Amino acid sequence: MKDASEAPRFDVRTVRTREQIELAALEIFAELGFEGASTRQIAARAGVKQQLLSYHYKNKLGLWKATADRLFGACRERFEQRLAGLEGVDEATQTRLLLKEYLVFCSENPELARFMMQVGATPSERLSWLYEHHTRGLLELVANRIGPTRKALGLADADVHHLTYLLMGASAMFSQRAEYEMVAGQKVDDPDVVARFADLVVEMLLGGPEGVG
Amino acid sequence: MKDASEAPRFDVRTVRTREQIELAALEIFAELGFEGASTRQIAARAGVKQQLLSYHYKNKLGLWKATADRLFGACRERFEQRLAGLEGVDEATQTRLLLKEYLVFCSENPELARFMMQVGATPSERLSWLYEHHTRGLLELVANRIGPTRKALGLADADVHHLTYLLMGASAMFSQRAEYEMVAGQKVDDPDVVARFADLVVEMLLGGPEGVG
DNA sequence: GTCTATATTATGATAGAC
């Protein structure tokens, strides 16, 4: 007899183990790509045995998907929280702050841009999966913000996809921290650097905060 | 006795073989990163045996360096040719056309942005080598163009490193062709798309071609 | 749920024939 708790799939140990594994996997997948990453390496960083990954995720692809779900879920949640706090604010300011929030998120999660970059080059099952489950929604959210806001601000027509990729590309700076530090001689995750950079990007995409005639 | 030709290191077969290998290696290193790429895969794409790579480059790292030399050499050459054709033109136009040329080059060589991205995330011997031999020169060339030109045009002060990374990040669009085609429904290497995107980026970095007051 | 042991395949590099 199994009493009320038919599905004990949320027990504490499991959740914590999976979290450790997925955080380690995110770092390594982002750094080395899917084929470059080894499950042994991920397991070692998570402090478990390699074979435990097979138990939890069946195989490497399953782990990769779980990792993507966690990463993009955090991004989506961040957007939603930011927007919830901006109720009643005018559209242009909302969009401006949302784009800034995205760049701040990218500075805190440099794995995001690398994760997308690692998979977006060539057609593959993984690209299709990521696009359907996460990338598409994220890119459309951004495009559907930038386009109308630029129109409302009276800015020159520009391809929204190009503007979106400019934003995505800009976030790559945070994903190349080692190189950036060599070049610029400053930490890329210094909050001041992040803020200045985000302001620059948003100003380029939407014009200065005073609007444009 | 060896007669006049002491150093026969430019014989035709060798040069062609190395070219085939390095072109294959570029594609695969850019796609999979250094550890993700396998020398067998590279050899197969080049149409030679895996063990031949050891003969020509000693090891995987040697091949990676030769590949980088070829790629960045082509980029540098492109810059020099473009500048040679712009003698006498005013500085702002020179800079504008040079940045456009860079984006066109990136659209034709999507491996460049990926190659840099693959190595720039974390400190490593390879990053240091690439920085000293190639990246540094490229980034400084761009920064030393954008900064003074913006000043001469009377544009607002902005961090030249940030502007440089905006350009580099923008080029990432061409490196994610599979994803871009899903999102935008058009080929990213369509010359018209490239031209419009390049104009957009240059306008953002340097203002419209009419200058700014 | 986590471990040990292991099967199977793929990897980078070397030795030596031609």
Place this chain on the structure above:
DNA sequence: GTCTATCATAATATAGAC
């Protein structure tokens, strides 16, 4: 300069003990 043969290691994944 290119090939065949081969080695030592590392990869993913499975089976089964606890």
